[in-house]
Amino acid sequence: MRVSTCLSIAVNALAVYAAVTPSRTTAKRDSAASNFISTSNGNFVVNGSNFKFIGTNAYWLPYLNSDDDIDRTFANLSATGIKVLIANGTATVNTGPNGLQHLDKVMELAQKHGIYVLWSLTNNWNPVPNTTDSSNSTVARRNNAPTTPRNFLSNDYGGMDAYVREFGVAKQHDEFYTNETIKDLFKNYTKQVVSRFVTHPSVFSWEIANDARCNSSVPASASCNTNTVTAWHSEIADFIKTVDPNHLVSSG
16 A cells, blocks of 8 residues: 555565564563464563574565565575565555555465564655756766666655655655644554454564654654654554554564
8 A cells, every 4th residue: 555656676685684672562461372473571472482583674575576476585585594574564555466465465475484574564765756856967868867866766665755745734754753644644554454464473563664763855844853753653553553452563
């Protein structure tokens, strides 16, 4: 349910990282026999046992061209011992096979290969091509094309600033955290995704946002600070737990 167009991208090299302690959970429960990931005494726990793992960032995985490509990628990751990956929890705005049902397929294949998915629900960054650039760039003149900012392809998945550009009043980045209309839109999107997987055991956690901060692709107001971002995280985390009490909620 993205608000901008997904681009299929080439597979980047995977940077494997060790698991980190979750930054926040909003509810505690008895994890003795739960098949959902939980935390206890600083450890991840599943089925009553501590869960230690190797994970990787594969934000691009849901955007691969075919289910077979996704299946092979999961198989290759599993073969290396990876148990958890981060992926963008975004989809085209519909409930069909190229929309939310596509996320269903990703989860089906993750479970098939014994991998947990940490879904990131939005991205701080959303650079867009500069269609008003008047520079004398030789490449731009030759191609008669707009210039694209650094990391454009790896961040063209909607994100906070897509909401701000469409629905913001002052068009400032921190409106994503404070504008009630934008917050309601994001909550609606979040509910559509999260509610599909409330009982799915292969969800590791819901990452509220990737790289959330005041600065971004569009400027922020002078009043934005860490308290602004923290208050938003608290509000969204509490909302997610009303939809899905089973899975962890985290910041990223």
